[in-house]
Amino acid sequence: MQNKLISMQEAVATYTWDGMTYCHGAAFPVGSDSVAFGKEMVKQGKKDLNVICHCGSSQVNLLAAVGAIRRCEVGFSGLEVYGFANGLNRAVTSGQTVIEDYSNGAMAFRLFGGAMNWPFVPATVNINNDQQWCSGDEPDTYPASNKIPVIADPFTGKTLGAFSSLRPEVAAIHVTMADVAGNAIMLGSEWSRFEMSRAADKVVLVADKIVDTACMRQYPNLVRIIAEVVEAVVYWPYCSWPQASCGLYDSDEEHVFYMNQAMKTAEDTEDYCQKWVHSYQNRDEYLDLIGADKLAQISATETAFLMDPYRQWIKTDAEVRELEARRKG
C-alpha cells in the first residue's frame, strides 16, 4: 500500500499555484474544513485563485482578506451565527473578488456533474430568479444568459436551466481520519466531499488523525473517500481550528469572532497573519500557538464518543513521524 504522507508545506508547494482553480471541502460553514491548508497557502503567498466551495468558512474569509482570491463560486459565504464573513465581504464589495452565487444544493449537484464528467447538470433550482440572472462573470448584462442557460427538457419540452459541471484542479479535503494511502472516514455531515473527491483532478487529504488501514477494513462502508483518487495525505491535528471537527473538537468561539473581526481591515488582517499564520513552521508550533488550555477546552466535545470505535487504530504523533520519514527516505 502506497504511503502518501507528505508535509503541509510540501503539499501546498506541490498542489497549489497562482491562478489555479482551488476547491476545499468540509462540513460547512463553521464545521470541519481544511483551514490549515488555506493558512499554508497564505504563508506561501498563493494568489489569483479561482475558488470553488460549498460554503466559504474561515478559510475563504482569510484567503479573500489577504487578497488571494480573484473569483469565487459559492453557495453560502457567511459564518452563520458568527456573522458575515468580513474578509470575503470586503473583497467582494471592493470589487477585488468576483463572486458567483449558487445555492448550496447547486454546488453539490455541479460537483456531481464534474464527477460524472457530464457536460452540464439539469437545473430545477436556482432558475427563474437572480441566482440565474446575476452573474459576476457577466456584470454588464442583466439578466445574464450564460451562467445557467435556459434549456428545454427533451422529453416534455418544459423549460429548465443548465448548470455547468465543476472540475476543480485540486481539492484540499478535510477528513477526520485517513490511512497513509488516502482512504478516509469523515464524521459528521459529508456536505459535498464525496462528489468533490471524484470531481477534482487531484485530491489532497488533510486529516486530523492518521489511522491504520485495519480501521478501514473494519468499516469499509464508511470509507467514502478512497485511496484510488487521492494524491497525498497531510497529517495536521486541529486542522479545522478555529472551526469544529465532529468527534474531535468544538469550534473555538472566541477565536472565530476575533479572527473575523480582524478580517475587516487590511491592517488588522496583516496583524492577524503575523500572529496566527506566519508564526508557526510545523505542527508542534501550530499546537503551541493555539495553546494547551485551549486545545483541552475545545477537545471536551459532546461528540467525542463518536471516535470510540476508531481509537484502537489511531497512530500516535511519533508513529506518524516515523511513517513520514519512511516515505521521504
Place this chain on the structure above:
Amino acid sequence: MEYTKQEFMAIVTGREISDGELIILGVGLSMLAGYFARRNHAPNLRAFTEGGVYGSTPVGGLPWGIECNRISANATSFTNAIDALGFLVASGRCDNAVIGAAQVDKYGNVNTTGIWEEPPWKLGKYPPPKVRLNGSGGANDIAVGAKKYLIMASHESRRFTQKVDYISSPGYLDGGDARQKAGFVGGGPAAIISTLGILRPDPESKEFYLDAYYPFTTVQEVKEATGWELKVSPEVGVVPEPSEEELANLRAVDTTGSLRKKN
C-alpha cells in the same frame, strides 16, 4: 408574562409546524422554532439540516451552524448535501421549512445576497453590492422545492420592501401565476412570520397581507413598518400570547437564552 419579540416570533413560527412533517431547519431562529415545535406539539416531527444531519436534538444551546457539534452529538444519520437538499428538498419531498430573510417583498421573494445602491434589476447590470450578505445557502433549494415554507424576518420597512434588491430565494416572483409558470415543484411560502405579526399570501394575487398581529403592536404600526401598501385582512386578529407551557418548551430548547438577549 415576560418574553422577547424574538421568542414570540419563534413560538408563532413553531405553531405553523405540524406533527409528522418532514422539515428542513436552518441555523438560528429556524432551528429553535423547529425544535420548540417538536417539544411542544409535534413529537413526530422529522427534522434535518442541509448537510444531512438526521434525528438530532441540539445540546448545549443554539448551534453555531447547521453542522455544529451541538447538533451532531446525537444524530441517527449523517449524509450529505445531495441527499438533504437534492433527494429530499429539490425533489419536492420535504413538507415544510423555515428560512430567514434580510429583505422580503410583497410576493414573498427573499434576499440574503446583497444590498445595492441601485439594484441589478433596475440598473440592468450586476455591479458589486454595497453590502455583501451571505448568499442563498440552501434556502433557494428550499424555496423552489419544499411543499411549503415559512419566512422569518425582523419587521422593518427597509427589510419589508416593495421589491427586493436580489431574489436569492423565490417566493411568488411577480405574483399571480408567475410561480406556477416558473415550474417550481414546491408550493411557495405559506407565511411570513415577523417580529410584529403574521402575513399570508392572497390565494389569487399572492400578495402578502396582514393576517394577525402581536398583542404589543397595532395594525398602524405594522403598516408603517412595511415598505409596501400592506393590505389587512377584514378578519385581522391578534395572535394569542405565548402560553406558559410554550415559553417553557422554547426555553428548554434555547438553553443559552439567545432569544432572550434581543428585544
